[in-house]
Amino acid sequence: MKEKIRKFLGKFFDESSVQDGDNIFEKGLVNSLFAMQLVTFIEKEFDISILNQELDIENFKSINAICSLVQSKIDG
Amino acid sequence: MKQQKIKCVIWDLDHTIWQGVLLEEQEVALLPGVVDVIKELDKRGILQSISSKNDMETAKSKLEEFGLWEYFIYPQINWNSKSVSVEIIAKSINIGIDTLAFVDDQEFELEEVSFSHPEVLCIHADKISQILRMERMNPTYITENSVIRRKLYQNDIVRNQLEQEFQGTKEEFLRTLALQMKIERAKETDLQRMEELTVRTHQLNSTGYVYSYEELKELISSDQHIVLVTSLRDKYGEYGKIGLALIEKKEKMYELKLLLMSCRVMSKGVGNILLNYIINETRIAGKQLRALFVPSNKNRIMYITYKFSGFHEVDTTEDLITLEADMREERVLPDYVKLID
Numbered sequence: 571m572k573e574k575i576r577k578f579l580g581k582f583f584d585e586s587s588v589q590d591g592d593n594i595f596e597k598g599l600v601n602s603l604f605a606m607q608l609v610t611f612i613e614k615e616f617d618i619s620i621l622n623q624e625l626d627i628e629n630f631k632s633i634n635a636i637c638s639l640v641q642s643k644i645d646g
Numbered sequence: 647m648k649q650q651k652i653k654c655v656i657w658d659l660d661h662t663i664w665q666g667v668l669l670e671e672q673e674v675a676l677l678p679g680v681v682d683v684i685k686e687l688d689k690r691g692i693l694q695s696i697s698s699k700n701d702m703e704t705a706k707s708k709l710e711e712f713g714l715w716e717y718f719i720y721p722q723i724n725w726n727s728k729s730v731s732v733e734i735i736a737k738s739i740n741i742g743i744d745t746l747a748f749v750d751d752q753e754f755e756l757e758e759v760s761f762s763h764p765e766v767l768c769i770h771a772d773k774i775s776q777i778l779r780m781e782r783m784n785p786t787y788i789t790e791n792s793v794i795r796r797k798l799y800q801n802d803i804v805r806n807q808l809e810q811e812f813q814g815t816k817e818e819f820l821r822t823l824a825l826q827m828k829i830e831r832a833k834e835t836d837l838q839r840m841e842e843l844t845v846r847t848h849q850l851n852s853t854g855y856v857y858s859y860e861e862l863k864e865l866i867s868s869d870q871h872i873v874l875v876t877s878l879r880d881k882y883g884e885y886g887k888i889g890l891a892l893i894e895k896k897e898k899m900y901e902l903k904l905l906l907m908s909c910r911v912m913s914k915g916v917g918n919i920l921l922n923y924i925i926n927e928t929r930i931a932g933k934q935l936r937a938l939f940v941p942s943n944k945n946r947i948m949y950i951t952y953k954f955s956g957f958h959e960v961d962t963t964e965d966l967i968t969l970e971a972d973m974r975e976e977r978v979l980p981d982y983v984k985l986i987d
Binding site: 580581582583584595601602603604605606609622623625626627630 | 815816817850907912913914915916917918946947948949950951953954956958959
């Protein structure tokens with residue numbers, strides 16, 4: 571899961587220096603299109619739909635945060 | 647249902663723009679009046695393209711010789727069926743197929759396009775002299791953006807090509823553009839373009855509220871409101887006026903009633919810059935910022951923008967969400983865009 575997310579992030583910025591726990595939004599590129607594409611990518615890739623209340627930057631700020639959101643959705 | 651104004655006219659070449667068949671004759675002559683129609687449509691901000699079964703290089707050099715090549719974007723000069731060309735053009739420009747017109751001298755081609763795309767306005771080449779008088783060929787407003795619209799799209803084509811060829815990340819590419827953004831109070835000369843933006847923009851649009859020219863005019867002179875317009879340029883040229891924000895000053899807070907940004911600039915991150923700029927200005931005024939959001943089937947990206955910019959919901963009804971910004975810290979604006987006065 572981490573590898574898939576990493577590969578996606580690599581299209582937007584150099585992810586090789588990012589640790590799993592690092593805040594990706596502090597790396598600069600917070601824009602609407604990136605945020606939208608990130609959410610859409612996660613929904614498609616892991617076949618889940620993210621609710622409004624889950625659309626919180628806390629759930630997307632790092633690779634670890636994204637993984638735990640996805641995991642909790644898969645586990646239901 | 648009201649018919650859409652035409653945003654793009656697609657031209658055939660042989661027997662439509664010039665007399666004769668280019669590949670069979672040494673010399674072809676322009677048909678009288680066609681050039682005037684092409685130039686006038688261009689002035690009105692109506693885009694133009696080509697769908698012609700021809701040899702690309704031969705047709706291109708002939709059009710260059712006539713001084714017409716630059717008027718057409720995404721020309722489809724090939725042996726595809728014209729219904730396919732029409733579809734490619736609509737997708738490339740990113741406009742609805744019901745805003746296209748197609749001009750050809752052959753009944754067969756007109757019917758072929760009409761059959762696949764009944765929404766396209768098909769015009770026989772006999773009727774070219776009537777085009778400029780058609781109601782759908784007369785935009786409600788001709789704004790400063792309309793006059794340069796073709797140029798704006800041509801700039802986008804160059805940028806998109808460069809972005810595809812660029813070896814590096816998106817962020818690195820944005821840096822190479824040397825973007826300059828201007829945020830200013832709306833003036834009366836901006837009103838038509840603003841009304842046009844509220845009608846044309848659907849994705850990065852927080853509430854979809856449409857304001858008429860008169861309403862906007864009242865708002866810009868009201869001391870209870872702040873109306874901002876945004877323009878953008880980079881080293882390849884202007885993007886024009888691409889965003890707007892409408893803020894109502896309430897007693898303890900500012901309420902952001904409408905935030906919108908043209909789809910053409912979505913990948914440049916300027917929507918977030920405008921939003922952060924507004925947060926910073928509201929902080930300076932010592933107020934709290936709230937934003938309204940009306941969900942539609944196209945604007946989820948706007949909701950995500952608010953949430954990822956530190957807004958949280960404070961009031962939610964079925965068709966209206968009110969969000970409140972985190973005002974604790976001044977927002978840092980990214981350094982790949984320069985804010986200019």
